[in-house]
Amino acid sequence: MHTELTRRQFAGVSAGALSGLAVGNAPATASTSATMTALTTPAARAVRQWLDALIGNTAVGAVVSIRGVHGGLDLAAGRTSLSTGRARVNCRGRVASISKMMVATAALQEVQAKRWTLRTTIDDVLPGLWPGRGRVTLQQLLSHTSGMPDALNEITPGNNMYELSPAVLERTCSQQFTDDQIVRIARGMPWRFRPGEGYYYSNTGFVVVGMMLERAHRTGLEKLLRDRVFTPGGMGQTSLVRGYTAPTPQLYDYLVEAVGRYRLERVNLSSFSAAGAVMATTADVTDFLYNLFRGKLLSQHLVDRMCTPVDASRDHSYGLGMRIVPDDVNGSGTLYGHTGSGWGSVAHALSTRDGRKRMAYISTGRPYWWDGKARNDRHRNALRKAALRATTSRSALPRTVPISSLDPQVVQGARRYDAEVGPLFG
Secondary structure (H helix, E strand, O other), X not given: OOOOOOHHHHOOOOHHHHHOOOOOXXXXXXXXXXXXXXXOHHHHHHHHHHHHHHHHHOOOEEEEEEEEOOEEEEEEEEEOOOOOOEOOOOOEEEOHHHHHHHHHHHHHHHHHOOOOOOOOEHHHHOOOOOOOOOOOEHHHHXXXXXXXXXXXXXXXXXXXXXXXXXXXXXXXXXXXXXXXXXXXXXXXXXXXXXOOOOOOOOHHHHHHHHHHHHHHHOOOHHHHHHHHHHOOOOOOOOEEOOOOOOOOOEOOOEEEEOOXXXXXXXXXXXXXXXXXXXXXOHHHHHHHHXXXXXXXXXXXXHHHHHOOOOHHHHHHOEOOOOEEEEOOOOOOOEEEEEEEEOOOEEEEEEEOOOOOXXXXXXEEOEEOOHHHHHHHHHHHHHHHHHHHHOOOOHHHOOOOOOHHHHOOOOOOOOXXXXXXXXXXXX
């Protein structure tokens, strides 16, 4: 008999049994409890070894949550920072653009309540915000088909993010922005194309959606998301953080270069705002996916709309705040979710459409040189595949993957999926 288990049903498992992973080459044996029968030792070892490989490569800390039809598991590796304790499964991290799924959910709740439609325009809610572009619709903003420029490309100095020094990146990511300032910066940039006639990933488009929600409800997005998405979604450790003060325990962001790892001391995600300023545990993210896809946050009709590409976004497999990708692990089917790339962290969340098989991970330590990025991509892609395999039935559990198999020749081609994601902050 299949059993649907939520995070709370795993609460009896001690943090010690699930949190610490060896940072060296000999991962510790996974501990399990009777409530976690789905992820038996082989599956847990495979995920743990790829987590360890990620830490041994460029990451400082990492957490993964896996939920399958028979149960689930939370695992952590590395440290919260190089000077503090080891990472634990209840550590929050910056999920970056995974936030877009949550903001899109709040926007589509307006459609469900018949206060908006997908044809609602910027000027309908915020008249005069963007002179000459007020007819851009909610659907175009959520699907990145509006042509709106992305202010983050102007905020980030230089033409090549992977050539930024630690000092420059520290100054960049510690700036405080208001949403009005972000829009003002973007208004000074060229519009990309006529609305609806192309695809361009614009974080600023989601900032505008957040501003529309705040105007419609006369309240801050922090409270709005908490009341309408986080709380009903079972996400008790999740919040929108647009300042310097972040909830703890947390995984601290790191810039990684070939010569060392540098902690970003004053990370401020106000430059991402509604496009990527959420901090969450990975367990909260998997709970969000479950509650979204089971119809607890939106009607199934609107979830279907969220999961359906429109116009030019069809060529990029992007719905309304949602990425759509083929299941390259279990042989057939489609997965739904989002990637997230912050200043010093990377995250990923995927689920089947019924919400029964899902995974999410957050890792800190983002490489800022090309070879390091390539190696990090390979390890993250392998972790994603191991986690997705672990969501399947007992008969399909993966075999243990030895650390010696991490030679680049063995995993040649593993970058393809992550390489196709595209934007530096997405």
